[in-house]
Amino acid sequence: MRILVIEDDEEAAAYLARNLRGAGHSVDHALDGDAGLKMASAGNYDAYVIDRMLPKLDGVSLLARRREENDETPALFLSALGEVDDRVAGLKAGGDDYLVKPYAFPELLARVEALGRRRGPANVTTRFGVGDLELDIISRTVRRGGKKIDLQPREFRLLEYLMRHAEQVVTRTMLLENVWEYHFDPQTNVIDVHISRLRSKIDKEFDKPLLQTIRGAGYTISDAD
Amino acid sequence: MLRLLRTTSFRFTLIYVLLFSGAVAILGGYVYQATFGAAAKQTDEIIAGEISVLTELFASNGPNSLGRVIRQRTAWRDDGLYMLIVAPPGAVREGNLTALPPEALQAGESFFDFNYERSLLDAAGREIGIEAREARGRITRLKSSPESSSWYVLLVARDVAGREGLRERSQSVIFRSALATIVLGLVIGLLFSRSLLRRVEAVNQTARAIRGGDLSQRIPLSGGGDELDHLATSLNVMLDQIERLMTGMREVSDNIAHDLRSPLTRIQNRLTIALEDDAGAKEQALRATLEDTERMLATFNALLSIARIESGEGAGAMEPVDLVAIAQEMAELYEPAAQEAGLSLVLSVGPTPLVTGSRALISQAIANLLDNALKYAAGASRIEIKVESAAGGGAILSVSDDGAGVPDSDRERILQRFVRLEESRSTTGSGLGLSLVAAIAHAHNADLSFGDGSTTGFEIVLQFPPSERD
Numbered sequence: 001m002r003i004l005v006i007e008d009d010e011e012a013a014a015y016l017a018r019n020l021r022g023a024g025h026s027v028d029h030a031l032d033g034d035a036g037l038k039m040a041s042a043g044n045y046d047a048y049v050i051d052r053m054l055p056k057l058d059g060v061s062l063l064a065r066r067r068e069e070n071d072e073t074p075a076l077f078l079s080a081l082g083e084v085d086d087r088v089a090g091l092k093a094g095g096d097d098y099l100v101k102p103y104a105f106p107e108l109l110a111r112v113e114a115l116g117r118r119r120g121p122a123n124v125t126t127r128f129g130v131g132d133l134e135l136d137i138i139s140r141t142v143r144r145g146g147k148k149i150d151l152q153p154r155e156f157r158l159l160e161y162l163m164r165h166a167e168q169v170v171t172r173t174m175l176l177e178n179v180w181e182y183h184f185d186p187q188t189n190v191i192d193v194h195i196s197r198l199r200s201k202i203d204k205e206f207d208k209p210l211l212q213t214i215r216g217a218g219y220t221i222s223d224a225d
Numbered sequence: 226m227l228r229l230l231r232t233t234s235f236r237f238t239l240i241y242v243l244l245f246s247g248a249v250a251i252l253g254g255y256v257y258q259a260t261f262g263a264a265a266k267q268t269d270e271i272i273a274g275e276i277s278v279l280t281e282l283f284a285s286n287g288p289n290s291l292g293r294v295i296r297q298r299t300a301w302r303d304d305g306l307y308m309l310i311v312a313p314p315g316a317v318r319e320g321n322l323t324a325l326p327p328e329a330l331q332a333g334e335s336f337f338d339f340n341y342e343r344s345l346l347d348a349a350g351r352e353i354g355i356e357a358r359e360a361r362g363r364i365t366r367l368k369s370s371p372e373s374s375s376w377y378v379l380l381v382a383r384d385v386a387g388r389e390g391l392r393e394r395s396q397s398v399i400f401r402s403a404l405a406t407i408v409l410g411l412v413i414g415l416l417f418s419r420s421l422l423r424r425v426e427a428v429n430q431t432a433r434a435i436r437g438g439d440l441s442q443r444i445p446l447s448g449g450g451d452e453l454d455h456l457a458t459s460l461n462v463m464l465d466q467i468e469r470l471m472t473g474m475r476e477v478s479d480n481i482a483h484d485l486r487s488p489l490t491r492i493q494n495r496l497t498i499a500l501e502d503d504a505g506a507k508e509q510a511l512r513a514t515l516e517d518t519e520r521m522l523a524t525f526n527a528l529l530s531i532a533r534i535e536s537g538e539g540a541g542a543m544e545p546v547d548l549v550a551i552a553q554e555m556a557e558l559y560e561p562a563a564q565e566a567g568l569s570l571v572l573s574v575g576p577t578p579l580v581t582g583s584r585a586l587i588s589q590a591i592a593n594l595l596d597n598a599l600k601y602a603a604g605a606s607r608i609e610i611k612v613e614s615a616a617g618g619g620a621i622l623s624v625s626d627d628g629a630g631v632p633d634s635d636r637e638r639i640l641q642r643f644v645r646l647e648e649s650r651s652t653t654g655s656g657l658g659l660s661l662v663a664a665i666a667h668a669h670n671a672d673l674s675f676g677d678g679s680t681t682g683f684e685i686v687l688q689f690p691p692s693e694r695d
Contacts, residue, residue, distance in 0.1 A: 102526070188595075188599050189565075190558055190561070196561075
């Protein structure tokens with residue numbers, strides 16, 4: 001992915017760029033809002049990572065201007081302001097995701113990669129498949145190897161989210177935000193337990209586990225070995 | 226004294242006194258005119274009437290007849306009417322005055338006032354003295370026949386001594402009342418201003434004390450429940466809020482210093498050793514350091530959240546929310562985790578009115594309480610989330626467990642930031658979970674209490690006030 005990072009803290013920007021490159025992405029970065037806007041207008045990026053508070057032009061206005069120009073590049077806001085109102089303001093301005101500082105890099109990486117996938121016809125797909133696991137949104141059925149698997153409504157949504165982001169890392173917070181629509185960090189292993197229940201239904205009786213735990217980051221559903 | 230004169234209330238009083246005195250003067254003038262003016266007019270009319278009757282009599286019957294009538298009419302001297310007919314060339318012919326008063330000739334045919342003397346009589350009619358009296362009268366000149374060249378002079382007068390005295394008294398009464406009004410008004414104004422000034426001064430004193438650093442000072446109330454009391458009450462509430470925030474801030478900075486010192490020291494030690502050690506130890510030290518810094522960042526995040534919620538920011542829009550729905554979602558979210566921990570998570574909900582709140586914050590509070598129960602409820606076998614309507618309107622949300630509970634003596638303490646009881650020192654946690662719950666409760670004007678002891682373990686009860694829309 002080509003990613004534009006607009007972040008005024010030079011050290012933070014360099015850290016982000018290095019890590020994103022380490023994950024196989026190409027990264028440009030701008031240190032203020034004006035420069036960021038110019039680069040965004042000129043370049044063809046797959047995702048923006050924008051700090052909310054920037055010198056010269058703040059992140060929210062910057063993105064609002066790009067959206068006026070019909071630039072639909074998905075954007076992730078980074079912010080030290082994490083409360084509901086800030087999040088809502090960021091998403092209203094056209095942001096696709098919102099991450100509160102300080103964050104763990106795997107969290108950011110997972111979210112940025114999820115954003116990149118969001119574009120394209122995948123959004124209108126109603127059937128998803130990973131290996132021999134299939135999920136049909138219309139009939140709300142899940143099959144593995146042709147065998148029907150019964151899931152609770154929440155388990156279905158959990159699996160749906162994972163399969164929409166198949167081959168990608170999905171963090172616990174992303175799951176809590178997107179499957180349960182809650183924005184907080186649980187101190188206990190609530191998400192893990194839901195995952196292990198789901199896993200017992202879709203993986204237990206089969207040879208190849210699809211739902212994998214990525215240490216220090218989250219989960220992924222993948223057919224890869 | 227000078228300050229007193231400059232007070233707003235005194236200025237108002239002054240304006241009021243001036244307006245009121247003006248009104249009293251106008252009213253007094255009107256009353257005076259209506260009574261004494263009318264009386265004076267009446268006197269003049271009586272005199273004029275008498276003169277015209279007597280003039281006609283003189284014209285038709287002549288001086289002798291007039292003299293007779295005057296004699297008869299003045300036989301009683303106490304009705305205060307005086308008549309005198311002077312025949313040419315100047316001798317008194319008849320009447321109850323000894324002579325024409327000197328003012329009579331100057332006045333011509335118009336009314337005039339004069340003084341005269343009258344003997345005082347006792348009850349038996351004996352003379353016991355002389356008194357000076359005032360009278361008002363008019364003269365007219367009469368001719369016995371058109372061709373005669375000599376004039377008779379007729380005087381008709383009326384005693385006005387009583388009226389004059391009354392007039393003087395009235396004038397002085399009006400003057401004195403006006404004066405009394407002004408003086409009384411000023412005095413009352415000063416008193417009012419002084420009491421007002423004293424109360425404003427009380428506010429000032431409180432403000433000065435607070436400026437001086439004593440945040441516990443409050444404005445005393447007069448107890449009368451007037452608007453100044455209302456003002457003082459709302460200022461006091463504001464001061465409470467400020468004091469709570471200040472105290473909170475002080476506690477937080479103390480606690481941060483205290484609580485972050487140990488991980489920082491640990492990190493420092495580890496790094497020092499790692500610098501000298503082999504690669505394997507270095508990696509281990511770095512991992513441990515990373516864990517420590519992550520925990521510290523989580524602590525800072527939690528602190529920031531608490532601070533923002535307490536300051537009233539960050540709550541998001543407060544809107545009608547359904548506690549039952551939130552509790553159901555949270556129960557669903559935590560049920561697997563509870564089961565894995567060997568606990569049953571029970572949800573009991575009854576019909577509950579909506580409350581004004583933030584779904585995000587309330588769910589956060591429930592999550593913290595459930596996290597706590599999962600982590601700290603020693604020996605518990607069951608966690609219960611209960612939502613029901615409150616007796617006086619509003620709703621009650623409680624999270625309880627049947628574990629070992631928390632000793633009464635520690636209950637208030639655990640709401641404070643960074644407080645972790647000895648038993649829980651071994652587990653991870655920032656000691657901020659319940660502080661956040663308390664902050665969220667406060668943001669919702671909800672009462673936080675520790676339950677009524679009906680459960681054996683620990684219980685936190687949040688009582689939400691009725692939604693304002695009800």
